[in-house]
Amino acid sequence: MNIFVNERPVTVEADATVALVATLCKPDADIFLCNGAPVPTTTRLQEGDRLVLIRRGEIPTPEELDVLMAARHTPGVHARLKRATVGIAGCGGLGSTVAVALARVGIGTLILADFDVVEPSNLNRQQFFVDQIGQRKVEALAATLARINPAVRVVPHAVRVVPDNVAALFGPVDVLVEAFDRADQKAMLFETVQREFPDKPLVMGLGMAGWGRNDLLGVRRSGSLSICGDDLAEAGPHAGLMAPRVGVVAHLQANQVMEILLGPDPHIARLEQARR
């Protein structure tokens, strides 16, 4: 039968166990994952299974890394995400966190735009480090993303996003993430997208000040527009922006990008159906 070992096609005898294939392909492996989950070495493999064999602590080659990093992905997802391009407008609390999540899952290309530099008040919620203070955010973030997943192509634009450059910056993206801090910037991006490419999926973040109240955070959709947040808690005096709540909304946005690119998760749909 034919299976995949570290994403390479391999022919093995029918009913071969994980242990047998490991002996043949990677005898020093001590981590065994099949179809996205850890398995015992006694597991009998089936046609088409995707087995990943890892030696704990071993630094893989860049090509191997790309495969091994996706060993906990649902099978098939990584290849589809690799073909996608996502734009992120603004690289602050939302944008930097969305970028980190999407780099970890291996989005093919991330286009980043932000004119600003890293300063200390960013560090309570944004994915930057003390030694990056003073650096342009897009450059600091590109450096961090390269450390997380070198297979992701990152295109940093150290520019202010204005109506005149939205089409040039984000024309090629499959999904655009709105990740600005100010409401007027959010409005500018929405209105420009409506004018330039009204059908392009746009994922906005609205309402994330304060802490707690996880129950109010969610996603609502209206055509090609998705809105993540509580739609309520505006940032301002006595309403701060802090890592946990901003981070939840950023991850709602990143998760929404996944759903737009991949469609609804069929496994979750089956589980939901079975519970009814």
Add this chain to the structure above:
Amino acid sequence: MLKVNGQQIAYHDGMTVTDVIRAMKFNFPLLIVKVDGVYVPRDEYSNRQVPDGSEVEIIHLISGG
């Protein structure tokens, strides 16, 4: 009747987007308005009439990110 953000409100003849925004007591300066799924630009609020029975979505844009 109109349905605005899932809530029923009374309709009157010639009702415009501006009237709907007032009826909903929205005072946010930055809104996204869709009538039956179609986006209405800001400069058309005062003369765009909303047909009876429409579904209106009003999203208020607030700072934070």
